[in-house]
Amino acid sequence: MIRTTVVGNYPKISSDKNVPNLRNALNQFDQKKISREKLEEVYKATIVRVLKEQEEAGIDIITDGQIRWDDLVTPFAKNIEGCEINGLLRFFDNNVYYRKPVIKSRMVFKDYTTLEEYKFAKANSSKKLKVVLPGPLTWAKLSLDEYYNDLKTLVTDFSQILRKEVQKLDQEGVEYIQFDEPSLCNFPQEIGLVKESLRIITSGLKTKSILFLYFGSIRNLTSGLFDMPVDIIGIDLVSKPENLDVILKADVKKEVILGCLDARNTKMEDEKEILQLIDKVSKNIPPDKIYISPSCGLEFLPHENALKKIKLLSSIATKFNS
């Protein structure tokens, strides 16, 4: 039995007029035409819509779509003492931007970033939920360090902050916690540092932990990636098709998420081709250890296309499992 999941974010708005209009609400809030409470209502309605869409599509492990997140790093930057938020930069190789955190002094935990978001999602969904967090190396690489001048100390301090966040989520009973580490593909030499950090973050957790790598190649990570102190490794098979060869050859004892639907193109995949791909992987990894997902967060697509992709994902899993 393979299972389905998404990677993280999901389109916040839609051309469907029946969907809560978060874009409009944010504009009106900026122009002081609606209250903070009214904006909150629209946020909540949007998150409920996103949870429901995934449930109805038949996705097994869902997220809240990171609807309150402008990007992968600023929500954390806001809750860390010692961090400021700077100008816009391109997010990896996408025509999408993020705000660069600037580390001005020693980073200290100020507040939980995902706790309330998780509680709200939990109260409004019946499926298993996943909380997605920036991985420690990616956080460091996307930030501008004006204080540490030493990657290891910076990453270790951020790991302590993540540890605090994760422990709280664990107590709350969250089922899956995912760390997004796209930067590890670009800096394979830091694999030891990531391993050490994840050890700090995940030791003693009840929840299942996931390390997800997208956009890049895992070719230079073969020694060590499948020994990471997490339960599940997620891999983008679309941006770098060569990643499939790595998985087929590796000695994989862990569970894996196969990011096999292109989350950055509207073109719909051929169901048969994806089924063949899963078939191949299942010769090396038993199906009950396989999850399938889009290649990365779905916010690179318009809403209608994202929805089509998760429906396709679910249909593929159903076919494979029958």
Added chain:
Amino acid sequence: MLLTTSVGSFPKPDYLAKARTQFSRGEITEEELHALEKKATAEVIKFQEEIGIDILVHGEMERGDMTTYFAERLEGFGVSGLVRSYGNRYYRKPVVLGEVKRKAPMTVETFKFAQSLTSKPVKGMLTGPYTMTDWSFNEYYPTRRDTALSLAQVIHQEVADLEKAGAKYIQIDEPALSTRPEEIDLAIEAMAIVTKGITAKTISHICYGDFSKIYPRLLDLPVDQLDLEFANSNFANLELFRNPKFTKEIAVGVVDVHSHIIETKEQVKANIKKALEVFPLEKVYIDPDCGLKTRSVEEAQAKLKVMVEAVREVKQELGIK
């Protein structure tokens, strides 16, 4: 020497922004919208002449997004639903649905109109094939290379038509070029098709990226001039171009287009002088970091004024006319 110019877009005046909304709702006709675009273009040209810019731009009053504008005019393209670029900003992304072909010239009329208003040169402004590829969804061509090379043919036709219409400077922007260093060969291959046989001066603007990954290969991009941003990183990337030596003409961004703060003349002069430490005087043009469309009209004008004044003083100090 030290000729001043702009990267391309100017902020749309309020009346035009309003008219564009009205047009999208079907409240005004295409003719009414065009009339206002022309009015705004004329204002942009007049302003640049008044403050003494050397190579003018028409301001892109008729364009929304720099890829969508072309996608809407080419055969083979559709346009997607809304995709978020940052915060609460969304755009419709082009989708390649079939073979890409040019139905008719896309920018020549606007160029001719703008050029008819001034005796100074106006730049022809296009988006490059690599960027069009990178910033579109692709449901048709088997590979990114196929898409980029097909687009290159189409854009070449437009460049040739602009040249025929009298354009002395033609800019083919490739802002996506710095994002996938492993694809720089493709960007170069595509640009070679675009600029083949063109005698007008060709320019490419590239922004938002880590140039260290594509330099010095960047110098093989078949254009005469590169237009790069420097001010927003406080010239952090300047040293890179010292060694190996930069061989093309360079347009240096000396004011930050993403900041509301208007630089002082002294700051801009210092920026120009920094650039002259690395680039030879005879190859340097001066402009803002990027298109000005995200600034208010007042901010854009103030930034350009301070830029022109700073250039004037630097020229005086160096004893150039």
